[in-house]
Amino acid sequence: MAIRRGVSLYSFQNETFQGKMTLEDCIRTCAEMGANGIEVIGEQTFWGWPEQSVDEAEITQWHRLIAKYDCVPVAHDFMLDYKRYKGREMPFEEQVASVRKDIDFGARLGVKYIRALVSIAPEVLVAAAPYAEEKGIKILIEVHAPLHFDHPWIIRHAEAFEKSGSGALGFLPDMGMFLHAFPPVWKEKFMRVGVPQAIADYIVKAYEDRVLSEYVILNVQQMGGTGPAIAMAETLRHNAAFEPKRMLDYMPRIHNIHGKFYEMTPDSNGSYIEPAIPYAEIVSVLKQGGYDGYICSEYEGNRWVEDAMEPDSVEQVRRQQVMLAALLGEPAPQLRAAA
């Protein structure tokens, strides 16, 4: 049993989008941080997928890079575009067939897990489970804000998974659901688009006081808030400080973790913290629950700062990896990876 460190290449999206980092740059960077678990969004990393096939040469190159940098393929995040057809939802059997295709793709990449988005119906995953078992892959539904482990939709999934009796179905919690403070980078972004200081301060304080989102929205309206101020208040509808310990009941089916973060800032001990997400508590809960798997960094601050500055995704991920190594009792990764 061990908690290991990994990175979702989602984290480097700003660089890969612009062609500033290649797949090899990404994998080498993770390896240099001692984060040897690699998670990909298949269609982000491999052009063409899933509407078109991916050449065997690209898969060979993937395995060559994984071997070169002594990494481990952890997960392929699939999307399942059930709204592919305008005006009608993709039929059930076609959705199941689509998941089977992603199981095959995950098998080609050598991952143990494929990530399902939380909006996918449990029946689809249950129907795909026997094929996943055959291929040695587990399908993990991503429990992501605004959903959480006590939400009826997630409970429905859990019940369906238990009833299926399949070990190939599980959960991938995204740590963003444990948002214990309003992220400073969100506040700064909202202020750049015109939210007055007083309203921004009020929303941050109201979040800290755990005030019901609907009251906060009304209060912001009464403070004269418009447009961006309402949008800032409305983020409280979709985010909340759920408790990391809620993962404990589901631990036997939790096989991968998204180490979501918005910003890593220096702390007084020469390490780093995520000011909005309680990682010390999260790691403690995972240890308590005997979690055996990866925590994959998922940097999502990029979209909150890109209007003002070029995100430095590598430095942000490095900082989170330094924090995770400390929380896991590992020596600090020393290298500053070259972007």
Add this chain to the structure above:
Amino acid sequence: MMDNKMIVEGSLESSDKGFAFYGRLPYYRGLGLSMIEDIQITVDGELVPRADVRFHVRGKTYTLDQMETVYDDRWNFGEKAKIIAMKPGGLPAGEHRIEFAVRMRVSYLPFVPTTKDTKVLALAA
């Protein structure tokens, strides 16, 4: 996300038939073309009619209506597609203010997002 990276700098070109620039999908992944609901181009404040917009990628050109039923091609992550406006006479040399908006149907979102970028691009004489 990627809003300010949608229009590729320095990519504006013009011909007798119209003008074009390179555009990227403002998203952390690609999308099948059937899920691109609309592309709006405005040049110097003037909207290009939907029927006059063309999308060109890897040797293939589509109208927006055609794209709605294209299930075997994609606008990949970060991929530069040529966004074409059919406009007889094209554009005069000089600077032009280009607005580029993409509306996409994203399965897991409870709304249909539109993302827009505006840039002033120079057209060489």
